[in-house]
Amino acid sequence: MSIRLRRAIAGLAPLVGAAFSAATASAEVPSVATDIAPVHSLVARVMDGLGEPSLVVDPGASPHGYSMRPSEARALSEADAVFWIGSELEPWLEDAIANLAPDAVSVALLDAPTTTVLEFRTGATFAEHAHEEHEEEQDHEQGHDPHAWLDPENGKAWLEVIADEMGRLDPENAAAYAANAEAGHAEIEAVEAEIERLIAPARGMDFIVFHDAYHYFEARFGIQAAGAISLSDASDPSPARVEAVRETVTELGVTCVFSEPQYNQALVRTVTEGTRARSAVIDPLGVGLESGPDFYPQLLRSVAEEMVGCAE
Known part of the structure; x- marks a missing residue:
């Protein structure tokens, strides 16, 4: 081997080592799947700079009833953790997680103790003059309203839930997850104050x-x-x-x-x-x-x- 070739190989060694280290660090971060875009965003905020979650429900589709594409099912099957709203929003996803990701940590955010939950409103109209609701519709809407991400207080609470769970799965990066959640909390508070004025x-x-x-x-x-x-x-x-x-x-x-x-x-x-x-x-x-x-x-x-x- 020529001296020039040996020097060229020696020069590449640090670059190869750095790439290997980066790949190893990335591999240590848990693989995470999320259901809908708002949850994906909160998880992405917590994982910012460390990894990126996958999304299993296309943003243009209704999450209430959905058939996953092969790539989405694969992302779910490879997940170490799944963050989702819960079976009240996506009854189909509960079985999908059980079948495709049985060993993954499953976190239904609607069930978190810090989540503010509201009951379904019944009937077509909500004011005192409301028309009498139909019995089949009333029966259909018992339980908790699952659209809880539209309360920014829930968004802030979920950042902490996500950071805590990620910290348990990946203790080496627990401090980074917590810091990201804190930054996300401040961002939501800022937009909440903005909406109070705007609305x-x-x-x-x-x-x-x-x-x-x-x-x-x-x-x-x-x-x-x-x-x-x-x-x-x-x-x-x-x-x-x-x-x-x-x-x-x-x-x-x-x-x-x-x-x-x-x-x-x-x-x-x-x-x-x-x-x-x-x-x-x-x-x-x-x-x-x-x-x-x-x-x-x-x-x-x-x-x-x-x-x-x-x-x-």
């Missing part, structure tokens, strides 16, 4: 949502929907429910009826036709927002902005 024009506005996904956001920021076209699980509403919502739009002179990108827009046209109600798109899952650590605060801000934009 003022929407307070007192009568509005209808497509499906009852915003109870947590409403309760936190002092606003209230007059009703929802669909049930909280976004299943198809009965004709009687649609008619009840339409009557409410007319009786209250509802300002806005919000649709969602994942669902049937024709139903919104049905309840607004012939009225003065405006329609706008609002999305509890943040379709179109860039995924990652910054997604969650941006999602909360976008919900407020859409509400205020329609109110004005």
Whole structure:
């Protein structure tokens, strides 16, 4: 071997060693799967600089009923930990975790002791003048409303839950997870204060949502929907429910009826036709927002902005 070749190999050795060390460090970080984009963002915030979680529900699809693609099922099967909302939102995912990731740590965030949970609202309309709800719809909506990520206080609480669990799985990086969670906590507090100022024009506005996904956001920021076209699980509403919502739009002179990108827009046209109600798109899952650590605060801000934009 020539002297020049030996020197070239010697020069490459530190680079190869550094690459190997980086790969080893990365391999030591647990593999994490998440269900929906808001949870993915919170986990990504905690893991920032250490690793990146995978997402098993496409942001453009409803999480209430979903068929995973092969790549998503593979990511779930390779997970050391799974952070998800819980079976109230995704009943199908409980079996998928049991079958594909039986050895993974499964954390249903809705079940965390620090989570603020609200009960389902029943009936098509939520005010005192509400039309009498149908028995099948009332029975269908018993239990906890799973859309808890739209309360920023839950987002802050979940950062701590995620950091604690990641610290147990990966003790060497526990301090980094905790520091990331603390930084994320401050970011959510900042956007929460911003929304408190931003949402003022929407307070007192009568509005209808497509499906009852915003109870947590409403309760936190002092606003209230007059009703929802669909049930909280976004299943198809009965004709009687649609008619009840339409009557409410007319009786209250509802300002806005919000649709969602994942669902049937024709139903919104049905309840607004012939009225003065405006329609706008609002999305509890943040379709179109860039995924990652910054997604969650941006999602909360976008919900407020859409509400205020329609109110004005």
